[in-house]
Amino acid sequence: MSDVNQALAAEHGLSPSEYQTVLSIMGREPNLTELGIFSVMWSEHCSYKSSRIWLKTLPTSGPQVICGPGENAGVVDIGDGLAAVFKMESHNHPSFIEPYQGAATGVGGIMRDVFTMGARPVANMNALRFGDPDHPKTRHLVAGVVAGIGGYGNCMGVPTIGGEVNFDPAYNGNILVNAMTVGLAPTGKIFYSAAAGVGNPVVYIGSKTGRDGIHGATMASAQFDDDTDEKRPTVQVGDPFTEKLLLEACLELMATDAIIAIQDMGAAGLTSSTVEMADKGGVGIELNLEAVPTREDGMTPYEIMLSESQERMLMVLQPGREAQARAIFEKWELDFAIIGRVTDSGHFVLKVDGATVADIPVAPLVNEAPLYDRPWKTTPRRAVLPHGAIASPDDPLAVLADLLGSANFCSRRWIWEQYDHMVMADTNQRPGGDAAIIRIHATTRGLAITTDCTPRYCHADPETGGKQAVAEAWRNLCAVGARPLALTNNLNFGNPERPSIMGQFVGCVAGIAAASSAFDFPVVSGNVSLYNETNGEAILPTPVIGGLGLVDDLDRTARVAFAGPDQAIVLIGDTAGWLGASAYLAQIEGRDEGAPPPVDLPAERANGDFVRQCINAGDVTACHDISDGGLIVAVAEMAMAGRLGARIESPKADLPLFAWLYGEDQARYVLTVENADSLLAKARAAGVAAMVIGRTGGESLTVDDAYTISVNELRAAHESWLPTYMAAS
Amino acid sequence: MKSAVIVFPGSNCDRDIAVALGRASGVAPEMIWHRETTLPLLDLIVLPGGFAYGDYLRGGAIAARSPIMRAVAERANQGVPLLGICNGFQVLTESSLLPGVLMRNAGLKYICRDIHVRVASTESVFTQGYAQDQLLRIPIAHNEGNYRAQESMLDRLEGEGLVAFRYAACDGSADGNPNGSARDIAGIFNHSRTVLGLMPHPERAVDPAHGGTDGVAMFEGLVAALAR
Numbered sequence: 037m038s039d040v041n042q043a044l045a046a047e048h049g050l051s052p053s054e055y056q057t058v059l060s061i062m063g064r065e066p067n068l069t070e071l072g073i074f075s076v077m078w079s080e081h082c083s084y085k086s087s088r089i090w091l092k093t094l095p096t097s098g099p100q101v102i103c104g105p106g107e108n109a110g111v112v113d114i115g116d117g118l119a120a121v122f123k124m125e126s127h128n129h130p131s132f133i134e135p136y137q138g139a140a141t142g143v144g145g146i147m148r149d150v151f152t153m154g155a156r157p158v159a160n161m162n163a164l165r166f167g168d169p170d171h172p173k174t175r176h177l178v179a180g181v182v183a184g185i186g187g188y189g190n191c192m193g194v195p196t197i198g199g200e201v202n203f204d205p206a207y208n209g210n211i212l213v214n215a216m217t218v219g220l221a222p223t224g225k226i227f228y229s230a231a232a233g234v235g236n237p238v239v240y241i242g243s244k245t246g247r248d249g250i251h252g253a254t255m256a257s258a259q260f261d262d263d264t265d266e267k268r269p270t271v272q273v274g275d276p277f278t279e280k281l282l283l284e285a286c287l288e289l290m291a292t293d294a295i296i297a298i299q300d301m302g303a304a305g306l307t308s309s310t311v312e313m314a315d316k317g318g319v320g321i322e323l324n325l326e327a328v329p330t331r332e333d334g335m336t337p338y339e340i341m342l343s344e345s346q347e348r349m350l351m352v353l354q355p356g357r358e359a360q361a362r363a364i365f366e367k368w369e370l371d372f373a374i375i376g377r378v379t380d381s382g383h384f385v386l387k388v389d390g391a392t393v394a395d396i397p398v399a400p401l402v403n404e405a406p407l408y409d410r411p412w413k414t415t416p417r418r419a420v421l422p423h424g425a426i427a428s429p430d431d432p433l434a435v436l437a438d439l440l441g442s443a444n445f446c447s448r449r450w451i452w453e454q455y456d457h458m459v460m461a462d463t464n465q466r467p468g469g470d471a472a473i474i475r476i477h478a479t480t481r482g483l484a485i486t487t488d489c490t491p492r493y494c495h496a497d498p499e500t501g502g503k504q505a506v507a508e509a510w511r512n513l514c515a516v517g518a519r520p521l522a523l524t525n526n527l528n529f530g531n532p533e534r535p536s537i538m539g540q541f542v543g544c545v546a547g548i549a550a551a552s553s554a555f556d557f558p559v560v561s562g563n564v565s566l567y568n569e570t571n572g573e574a575i576l577p578t579p580v581i582g583g584l585g586l587v588d589d590l591d592r593t594a595r596v597a598f599a600g601p602d603q604a605i606v607l608i609g610d611t612a613g614w615l616g617a618s619a620y621l622a623q624i625e626g627r628d629e630g631a632p633p634p635v636d637l638p639a640e641r642a643n644g645d646f647v648r649q650c651i652n653a654g655d656v657t658a659c660h661d662i663s664d665g666g667l668i669v670a671v672a673e674m675a676m677a678g679r680l681g682a683r684i685e686s687p688k689a690d691l692p693l694f695a696w697l698y699g700e701d702q703a704r705y706v707l708t709v710e711n712a713d714s715l716l717a718k719a720r721a722a723g724v725a726a727m728v729i730g731r732t733g734g735e736s737l738t739v740d741d742a743y744t745i746s747v748n749e750l751r752a753a754h755e756s757w758l759p760t761y762m763a764a765s
Numbered sequence: 766m767k768s769a770v771i772v773f774p775g776s777n778c779d780r781d782i783a784v785a786l787g788r789a790s791g792v793a794p795e796m797i798w799h800r801e802t803t804l805p806l807l808d809l810i811v812l813p814g815g816f817a818y819g820d821y822l823r824g825g826a827i828a829a830r831s832p833i834m835r836a837v838a839e840r841a842n843q844g845v846p847l848l849g850i851c852n853g854f855q856v857l858t859e860s861s862l863l864p865g866v867l868m869r870n871a872g873l874k875y876i877c878r879d880i881h882v883r884v885a886s887t888e889s890v891f892t893q894g895y896a897q898d899q900l901l902r903i904p905i906a907h908n909e910g911n912y913r914a915q916e917s918m919l920d921r922l923e924g925e926g927l928v929a930f931r932y933a934a935c936d937g938s939a940d941g942n943p944n945g946s947a948r949d950i951a952g953i954f955n956h957s958r959t960v961l962g963l964m965p966h967p968e969r970a971v972d973p974a975h976g977g978t979d980g981v982a983m984f985e986g987l988v989a990a991l992a993r
Binding site: 183186187190191192193275276277278280281367368369452453454455456457458459460461462463464475590 | 774775777778780781784785798814815816818819820821874875876877878904906908966968969971972974975976
């Protein structure tokens with residue numbers, strides 16, 4: 037196996053300088069297995085080589101944080117001896133190639149990350165981006181991804197309680213499938229990945245290793261071209277049934293004290309799990325590959341080490357506990373094999389029948405992994421779009437049904453009815469609201485979860501877009517009455533070797549850092565997905581934020597739906613009628629122009645804290661944050677959910693009516709209350725802008741007694757778009 | 766009431782039904798692993814929802830051949846009440862403890878939502894807590910809930926009052942049948958009405974903030990009938 041050279045290294049995605057580093061670490065030419073190991077460990081997907089220096093700038097600490105980025109998932113303290121364990125992860129490239137399996141294994145992978153840490157998954161979320169609805173692949177991709185997410189999560193018995201979906205031509209060649217899982221664990225029983233104890237057994241559990249997904253991580257670190265379909269063999273095939281058994285078996289073993297360290301086999305399979313355990317523990321690991329359970333005979337060390345077969349885990353056990361662990365895994369009909377030992381060599385050594393087939397020093401493999409400060413270019417600032425630059429519609433409500441019945445605003449019911457969102461019987465707020473809420477089992481407390489990003493803003497101004505994504509997640513949590521605790525993110529961008537793309541990344545990260553710091557809303561886990569490009573066309577910058585909040589009393593939350601007639605409708609926050617980069621401009625005028633709405637972080641914080649306090653005090657009968665589409669879309673969504681109309685009166689200030697209705701100024705909420713005077717007094721005392729803009733009642737939405745549209749008509753448009761689209765062929 | 770929940774590999778509503786039974790009876794049910802071959806003395810046996818054996822082959826087909834099912838069938842034949850919910854209903858038809866089959870939903874998609882059913886018979890330990898024709902709102906969550914049997918069997922089920930629940934339209938919707946089931950059947954009894962299989966999840970309807978409370982009368986009715 038001495039035929040490894042620079043050309044073969046290049047085929048493995050290693051640059052000439054990276055290959056030189058390999059040679060200097062090894063002091064010789066690596067063999068093919070070793071080359072494969074370097075190639076996956078140093079892939080963008082595993083090494084974060086383009087993003088690492090920027091990720092370090094994110095705030096990651098706070099009194100609530102038990103474990104920040106670097107482990108399988110983030111961990112925060114939620115009180116009463118419990119921790120929430122959560123993370124979001126992308127499966128973009130595989131889902132484009134093979135939507136059902138790509139999405140399914142994405143869900144499987146993120147759940148494994150969570151239960152590896154000792155937490156039982158209690159909720160799944162997702163953030164999906166598809167191409168133009170008219171693109172010939174879009175319908176097939178939507179159907180496959182939704183079925184795949186449902187197929188895996190439903191079988192696992194973990195409710196999928198919410199998410200977000202967007203359509204934009206920028207995703208025609210690269211869809212985004214970001215999956216998030218939240219789990220619960222006792223704070224004293226969190227499991228980590230650092231191997232320890234020379235001589236301790238390294239144990240392989242779960243499914244057998246097959247030839248699927250070889251080089252998946254490398255595939256996910258390259259851009260697509262017209263031959264994408266040829267990459268199908270790099271997509272893994274999921275088996276949620278086996279993962280359900282693996283979950284139950286792991287939690288059963290974790291209830292004992294037999295486990296020293298545990299790591300799931302995700303991207304780069306057995307390679308990355310072993311290297312991470314050895315590196316974190318500062319030890320060596322020796323594996324005997326003939327002991328690895330395989331699906332077929334004759335698998336080479338290279339194939340075994342690079343396989344991304346799903347539903348597998350690696351553990352280091354306390355000495356003498358092998359029999360106890362084996363009995364549990366045999367009960368669950370899973371493979372259990374002692375495949376190696378912890379050593380003091382500091383080397384990652386692979387043997388087959390006693391003969392060494394690979395020998396790599398762990399520390400340099402990890403520490404000398406490439407780290408790039410890629411050149412980047414600031415995205416040019418856009419001018420602020422004046423109101424006069426947009427034609428004022430004759431009837432500003434005439435376009436509302438068009439907007440609500442469009443791909444990006446229509447009801448997502450067709451999607452979430454394919455997800456079991458009620459299993460575990462703790463779902464308190466189902467999909468369709470601002471944030472989903474699950475009860476913390478057998479308590480009166482809950483967790484609120486949301487996923488958010490507005491790629492339109494990120495494209496127009498990355499830093500503002502990054503701030504806005506965090507602000508919207510924060511708002512969605514406050515809008516249900518939850519206390520935001522921490523966030524996870526999934527940073528989806530194009531090719532980082534292009535300075536303009538790297539500039540988008542740098543800008544978005546700066547915005548996320550600023551907002552997360554201003555809200556004391558730290559980043560505790562995350563994932564980066566780069567090279568989302570096909571034939572040189574990049575996706576919109578899409579840094580998705582997954583926010584987690586705590587609900588102290590499930591009886592003191594708010595929902596989107598109007599709760600009853602003759603209640604005052606209150607607008608919280610300042611309105612300037614900002615239409616630059618707005619949904620109105622994009623959907624109604626077909627224009628992508630202007631700077632996006634600025635994000636005033638102190639105002640966001642003050643308004644969010646105020647709204648949450650009012651909800652928790654029981655003053656609020658319904659609440660919705662204002663985001664895409666502005667005030668009137670928020671009011672319409674509340675009306676449709678409550679099947680109840682409203683009369684709205686504009687302040688008739690120095691602002692065109694349509695800008696007041698559709699402007700996307702940030703830091704705003706719509707509330708309904710029984711007692712408006714008391715709420716306004718409280719707002720004045722808190723220094724928060726608040727005004728009564730109307731009352732609930734009737735069957736129509738009416739604005740200034742001049743314009744009106746029936747709620748039923750809006751509902752029909754809103755509910756019918758997606759099922760009609762998916763039924764067509 | 767002493768009850769047991771059979772746990773198959775891949776069951777995932779076993780905890781939910783245990784909570785519902787525990788809340789109604791004050792006694793946590795026994796969780797029995799499918800590899801057991803004997804059962805303790807019991808007043809009620811439940812086959813829970815989920816994806817036993819991943820629903821590989823057919824929903825419920827492999828679970829129906831699990832070691833414990835011989836003991837379950839024996840007890841059922843002795844008249845011990847046996848309840849199969851969702852995947853449990855599929856196991857019951859695959860075990861021939863109930864007639865017919867559950868095919869893929871007519872829309873070929875998994876469906877999770879609240880639906881409405883009418884109580885078609887109150888003459889059983891499972892349904893005596895309801896009123897005849899009472900309209901219930903209960904969640905469903907399944908891919909294969911499309912009940913099918915020969916016409917003669919459907920006639921017999923209807924003729925002998927062995928239909929327990931029927932999907933019903935509500936809120937002005939024209940059709941309340943979510944999955945294409947023959948004659949809107951959502952649940953059926955065996956001939957002695959001691960075995961009930963149904964697709965809706967009454968255990969997800971025992972709490973006002975988490976799916977409604979229309980399932981409560983089933984569990985409280987069971988406790989009333991079976992408490993010793």
